[in-house]
Structure formats: C-alpha cells, structure tokens
Amino acid sequence: MKSIWNERYQNEDYQYGKSPNDFFEKNINNLTLGRVLIPAAGEGRDAIFAAKMGWEVEAFDLSEMAKEKAIILSKDNKVEISFEVADVQSINYPENSFDVIAPIFFHLPEQLRKDFHLKCIKWLKPGGKIILEAFTKNQIKNTSGGPKDLNLLYSKEEIAEDFKELKIELLQETSRNLNEGPLHQGKADLLQFIGTKI
Template sequence: MKANWNTRYDSKEYQYGTEPNDFFKKTLSKLAVGRLLVPAAGEGRDAIFAAQAAWEVYAFDSSDTAQGKANKLAGERSVNLHYECIEAGSVRFPFESFDAIALIFFHQMPEERRKFHQQCIKWLKPGGKIILEGFHKDQLGRDSGGPKELDMLFNKDELTQDFKGLQIDYVKEKEYVLNEGPLHQGKAFLIDLVATKSII
C-alpha cells in the first residue's frame, strides 16, 4: 500500500491540489482554534491550511513521498506541522488529545475503518469534533476520484453507526463538482458529516 501511494505522489504536481478541501475549510472556520489531527494527510493541503489559521496540527500518512511534499509546502508557507509517516493502524496518541479530527477522503476497508473511527472517538476531547468528507457508495463507476471498491465507499447508515455515541451535528449526501488537483476532478457523489463528543 505504501508503495502504491508513493507512486501516486511521485510528481512535482500536487495530486489533490494545494488548497484545502472546501467542506473542511468551511467547517474548521467555525471552530475555536485548538489541536487538530489530520489522518491520511497526503501532500498536506488541509493540515497546512489549519496551521496557517493557528491550529496546532498533527498529521500522518503512510507515504513518505507525500510527507516530503507536505513539509516542502509547509516551509513555503512558513508553518510547522507535526507530520509522521506511519500506517493508520500503528498510530498512537493519548486519549482526549484533540479538539478536532479531520477525515477528508480517508477510505479504508470496513473492518479497518470501523476500528479507526472508534479510535478517533477516544482521541477526541470532550466537546471535540469529527469533520468528515468522503466518497459515497453512489460514486462507484464515476471517474472523478475515489476507491474502485464498493466496500471502501461510505453511506449515511455506516458512518452514523461508526460514530455512535457522538452527537451527529450534520450529515448530508450530495452531488458536488470537485476541483482538487488532477485526481479529484468533476461531478462526484460525496457524504459530509460533523459529529461532537459529549462534554458529560
């Protein structure tokens, strides 16, 4: 898997662009600044945007090629990231470490996905938020991006079950025209979710 992602990112061009995901940007701008985790951070677009907005940003990805490009972009934009090259299943953070966790187009097989989403809940501080955007199952067969396996795509029922125990603030399935670098282009079927961990 690491080799596949390194091959994908092995280009001077940023494969998903250098500007943040629209839904992430819009949602993060409504939150008080704090500590943010960006799993599968890729070439760094979302992590760097958050760092520019004064968030303390922790990020990881399995691709060291992506990490290198993210660190280069962070340097150009004069921000610091805590960026680690590691597989999602090996990541360890103290419980209740983050004010927000951004899961932007982070797709896994179902069993891995459920385990990781449950881990994210543990990492959230009380009052912390999950910000998620990904490809819906209706994206299958479209050429605008995303996994080619149905099981790796999302639907509302799966995600609300994954984050059971959190307050679901917002969930929406939508058609949207992507313009995020060469690999996310055109009309896509997405799902957005925002969820909050109870303070009590």
C-alpha cells in the first residue's frame, strides 16, 4: 500500500490540489484556535491551511513522498507543521491531545476503521471535535475519486456507530462537485460528519 501512495505522489503536481478541502475549511474556520491532527494528510493541503490560520498542526501519512511534498508546501507558505510517516496501526498520541481531528477522505477496511476512530475519540480533548468527510457507498458509480471497493466506502450508520460516544452535530449524505487537483474532479457522493466529545 505504501508503494502505491509513494508512486502516486511522485508526480510534481499536487494530486488533490494545494487548497484545503471545502468541508474542512468551512468548519475549522468557526472554531477557536488550538491543536489539530490531520490523519492521512497526503501532500499537506489541509495541514498547511490550518497552520496558516494559526493552528498547531500534527499530521501523519503512510507515504514518505507525501511528507516531502507537504514540507515543500509548508515552506512555500512560510508555516511549520509536525508531519510523521506512520501507518494507522502504529501511530499513537496521548489521550486528550487534540482540539480537532480531521479525517478527510481517509478510507480504511472495517476493523481498522473502527479501531482508528476509537483512538481518535481517546485523542480528542473534552469539547474537541471530529470533522470528517468521506465517500459514501454510492460513490462506487462515480469517476471523481475514492476507492473502487464498496467495503472501503462509508455509510451514515457505520459512522454513527463508530462515534456513538460523541455528540453528533452533523451527519449527512450529500452530493457535490469536487475540484481538488487531478484526482478529485466531478460529481461525488459524500458523507459529512461533525461530532463533539462531551
């Protein structure tokens, strides 16, 4: 899996663009500055945006190439981020570490997904928020990006169950046009979630 992502990110172009994900940008803008975790941060678009806003940013990704491009982007934008190369099973942070955790288009097999989302709840501070956007199972018929495996696409029921310990502020399936670099273009079926740790 690591080799696939390293190969994808070898291209000079930023495969998902340099601008932040719209859903992440809109929702983090409304929050008091603090510490944010960007899982599967890729080439750094969301991490760099948060750092420019004044957030203290931790990020991780499986791909060394992703980190290289994220660090280049951070220097171009004159901000600093902490970026670790790690897989989802080995990564760990202390409990109550983050004000926001933002898994954006981070698709995992069922058990890995459940385990990771439980860790996210532990890592959140009380009052902290999960901001999540992912592809729904309807995305399988679209050509705008995302896994081509139904088991890696998410449903409202799965996300509601994963984050049942949180206060759900938003949980919806929606469609919109993506314009996020070469690999996210066109109509997409999306799941959007915001939850708060009580």
